Amino acid sequence: MTLPLPLDIPEPRHCQSCGRPVPKGPLVKGLGSGCAREHGVTAPSIPRPRADGQNGPTLLDLLARPVIGSPGNVVCRQRTDDEHEAVRTAQQRRGLTGG
Numbered sequence: 001m002t003l004p005l006p007l008d009i010p011e012p013r014h015c016q017s018c019g020r021p022v023p024k025g026p027l028v029k030g031l032g033s034g035c036a037r038e039h040g041v042t043a044p045s046i047p048r049p050r051a052d053g054q055n056g057p058t059l060l061d062l063l064a065r066p067v068i069g070s071p072g073n074v075v076c077r078q079r080t081d082d083e084h085e086a087v088r089t090a091q092q093r094r095g096l097t098g099g
């Protein structure tokens, strides 16, 4: 089976100012987009805002580093009997316990 070739190939368009072919995009008053901008037919392009390159540490670097002023590696442990007794006494003084 053979498919018919699309024979309605559009005529190549050329910019009226510089004569270069304009294969894509609209012709604005016969001008390509670059010449239209250059001749003030269309608005000038606005430069894209760009951020400076990053120099300092990334957030991942900050996560890997211990926070300044933190006690460092804290290991959780159970209270000793004396600490339990101190907490119980303090709660009784404040009236926090039922007894």
Ligand SMILES: [Zn+2]
Pocket (backbone or CB within 6 Å): 015, 016, 017, 018, 019, 020, 031, 032, 034, 035, 036
């Ligand atoms: Zn042109």
